[in-house]
Amino acid sequence: MSAIADVARMAGVAKATASRALSGRGYVSDETRQKVVDAAALIGYVASPNAASLVTGRTKSIGVIIPFISRWFFSEILESLEQSLLAEGYDMTLYNLPAHSAERERVFDFFLARKRFDGVISVGVELSDAEVELLHRLGRPLVGIGGEIPGVHTIAIDDIAAARLATEHLISLGHTDIRHVGGDQVDQMDFAVHTKRLTGFNTAMHAAGLSRDGRFAPCAFTVPGGYETGLALFGNPHRRPTAVFAASDEIAFGLIVAARELGILIPSELSVIGIDGHPYAEMFRLTTIEQHPRNQARMAVESLLGALEQPSAPVTPGLTRAPTNLVMRSSTSAPR
Amino acid sequence: MSAIADVARMAGVAKATASRALSGRGYVSDETRQKVVDAAALIGYVASPNAASLVTGRTKSIGVIIPFISRWFFSEILESLEQSLLAEGYDMTLYNLPAHSAERERVFDFFLARKRFDGVISVGVELSDAEVELLHRLGRPLVGIGGEIPGVHTIAIDDIAAARLATEHLISLGHTDIRHVGGDQVDQMDFAVHTKRLTGFNTAMHAAGLSRDGRFAPCAFTVPGGYETGLALFGNPHRRPTAVFAASDEIAFGLIVAARELGILIPSELSVIGIDGHPYAEMFRLTTIEQHPRNQARMAVESLLGALEQPSAPVTPGLTRAPTNLVMRSSTSAPR
DNA sequence: CGTCGTGCTGGAAACGGTTGCACAAGGAAC
DNA sequence: GTTCCTTGTGCAACCGTTTCCAGCACGACG
Structure with a gap:
């Protein structure tokens, strides 16, 4: 050579x-x-990038920690991260780490501890203080997406506000029997996304004087999860709600498929709203709160690379809110 | 440090x-x-891996080229690749390159040409001779998944046989008016997957004496793609087929959603079969040909790492067939 | 008793770049 | 005519490992 x-x-x-x-x-x-x-x-x-890195200390490579690849939000984030990083001349190395995985310690000690990355982006993974500390000690900037990490700049939507907005939309249409179908706690998602969306729901319901027990139905954060929950929730016509707020579009799709199978008309007999802005929403005519993950990824890259260029001014720890917006389609209407 | x-x-x-x-x-x-x-x-x-790589020439890192992240097959492949590589102590660096992308040349010249990777796995991307040549000249082994690359060991299912099997399943049930909904040529997939599945379909139809024109409906390789095509294909009751072979499960889901919206009963009025083994297949009760992408990814890693350990015996160029199997559910039955 | 092989260790030369420092030439400022 | 700054270039050190080679001790073998 x-x-x-x-x-x-x-x-x-x-x-x-x-x-x-x-x-x-x-x-x-x-x-x-x-x-x-x-x-x-x-x-x-x-x-040879190796030789250059050896003396400059820069690798032009970013490590990304992510708990899922196949779920919509995460694959969108990943695609966008890769694009933004590549455009800036950075490689992206991927660690697919479920939140509670045995591999995790190994990745931190063995892979991330080495000086192979200029920075790290953590997507939807809650990091322990020790893990954050490890990365900081290496002098490597760290940016999060999808939740707050103490002492770290993170990009995230306001989950509570989004959930409140979705619920208020249903309330404003005149619904009073509204359920929330969201993630159960055993799901491997971190950042209490589930809890926050439930909190937003409860806040809106309480403000409207509609709070009552039994309005939350736990569910796996997937289409089949929504489907199973939908079958159970809508099976009994006498106890069926008139509207449902799903914690994700994927859950909402499952609910819609289940409702259709049961012969329930949407939106006249049942309104459904989700959160995400999934590309299939159009096809299911789903009203939803869009959260633009690709945009969040771009913001994260911008913040990280900014920190790399200005090592003097470290990233301001704290939260940057990514914008969301309500898109109305025909899965929601006033109750009959 | x-x-x-x-x-x-x-x-x-x-x-x-x-x-x-x-x-x-x-x-x-x-x-x-x-x-x-x-x-x-x-x-x-x-x-410091950099310093070590500098002298050993090994980086313990593998580059992966993939055209999509969010489509099911590809995200499964990715998850499995990452797992297998991590377990063997290798990093995985990702290049998300749509088949006909401007970035592509840049990635090859700028990123892959450097000595940063011990090997490369190419998923569903057709490589030009020049690109293969470039990687070979660097002495880096290359393994493909999802199609044949001349001079390179690739792992793939037999698309023609799978399509033939799916079609034969419908024929054996007694269907005679069968359509194939598959990828159109403008789709960014390579390896003529579309063409091969169409060929398998035509072969089976021909053998049964059922070939006639107009039996192929082109379609985007996604759920909404199948949905749109389904609406058009099933809209006219007089010209509706009794069975459809979808080139992917995602297309099949779209077809099923469209059929249900049109009030068509599955399977009594319409049989649908797909290819993939998507996790939602269970929920849609879809009969399909499973292709186990995670398994294909494991095979690719095994082959690549084997080549790395035995640099003397280079990977035998050629094709390794990954197994498939038919899973019958209730989306297919004899026509009324 | 020489010779040889084995186990163990240290010095120094790589690997392939970047960068601090010295130095030279030429023009501008005084 | 000095002095100084800017531009352009080369030498050599350095980044942090691995590995080649030499050397040493020690027991075995002839």
């Missing part, structure tokens, strides 16, 4: 000059630069 | 001995090894 020494020799300059010519740092005359560039192109020289 | 020199000094040995003690290569007395290990633990020493 060709090294920079070969390029330098071929161009008739010193290694140092060749390095400066190719990296653009320091003074090099245009004439010399051209000679070096030509020589490099001729022998197909590519710099 | 602590370097191995610190460990060596603390343990009262030379750098070389410390390195041997920690890596397990070469002779070190038990007593000395223990001293080194203790010292390393004491100061929390972790080796």
Whole structure:
């Protein structure tokens, strides 16, 4: 393999000059630069990132910790992260770590502890103080998406407000028998997303004087999860609610499929609202609160790379709220 | 940051001995090894992979090229790849490259050409000869998933056989008016998956003496794609087929949702079969051909790591067939 | 008693870049 | 005519490992 020494020799300059010519740092005359560039192109020289990292301490590579890949929110985040990072010349290395996994300690000690990454983005994973501390000690900036991590800049929507807005939408249509179908606590999601959405629901219901027990139905955070819960929830016509707020669009789809199977008309007999802005929402005509994960990912990359360029001014720990918006379709209406 | 020199000094040995003690290569007395290990633990020493890679040429890191993240097949592959690689101590760096993307050349020239990866796994992406050549010249093994790449070991199901099996299942039930809903050519998938599944369909239909024109309906490879196509295909009761073979489970779900909206009973009025083994298949009671992507990913990792350990015996170029199996549920039956 | 093999250790040379420092040439400022 | 700053270049050190080679002690073997 060709090294920079070969390029330098071929161009008739010193290694140092060749390095400066190719990296653009320091003074090099245009004439010399051209000679070096030509020589490099001729022998197909590519710099070894390892050697460069060794001396600069920078790897141009970002580690991403994420608990799921296949769920919609997470795959959107991932696609967007990869795009943004690649555009800035960064590699993205992926660690798919379920929240309560045995692999987790190993990844932190063995993979992240090494100096392989310039920074880390943690998506929907709650980090322990020790884990945050480890990353900070390495001098590596850390940005979170999807929940708050103490001492770390995180990007997240306001889950409580979003849930409240969704519930208020149903209330404003005149519904009084409203249920919330959301994640159960054994789900591997962190950040108490479930709890927050439930809190927003309860707050809105309480404010409208509608609070009562038994309005929350726990559910796996997937389409089949919503489906199963829907069958159980809508099975008995006498105890059926007129409206349901699903904690995610995927749950909402499951609920809609279940309702349709039971012959329940949407929205006249049952209103359904979700949270996410999933691409299938259009097809199911689902009213939902969009949360634009790709946008959240872009914000995270921007924050992280900003911190990398300004190592002096560390990322302000704290929360940046990502915007959400209500999209009305025909899965919600006034009750009959 | 602590370097191995610190460990060596603390343990009262030379750098070389410390390195041997920690890596397990070469002779070190038990007593000395223990001293080194203790010292390393004491100061929390972790080796710099960059420095090690520089001299060994190995990075313990694998690059993965994949055209989608959010589609089921691909996210399953990704999850499984990550798991298998992590278990073997390898990092996974992700390049999400749509087949016809402008980024592509850049990724090959700028990212993959560097010596950052020990090997590359290409999922569902057709590589040009030049691209394969580039990777080979770097001495990096390459394994494919999901289609054939000339001169490269690839893992794939037999798409033609799977499509034939699905079609034959419908034929054996007594259907004669069968349609195939599959990917259109503008879709960004490579490897002519679409074409192969269509070929399998045509072969089976021809063998049964059922071939006629107009039996193929092109469609985006997604749930909404299947939904739109379903609405169009089933809208006219007089021209409605009695059975449909969908090129993917996701398309099949869309077809089923569309059929249900149109009040068509499944399976009595319409049989639907898919390919994939998507987890939602159970919920839609979809008969399908399972292709176990996680298994395919494991096979790919095994092949790649095998090639890395035996650089002498390069990967045998060629195709390894991943197994598939028919799972019957209640979306298919004899026509009325 | 020389020679050889084995187990163990240390010195030093890689690996392939970047960068601090010295130095030279030329123009601007005084 | 000094002095100083800017531009351009080269030498050499350095980043943190691994590994080649040499050397030493010690027992076995002829």
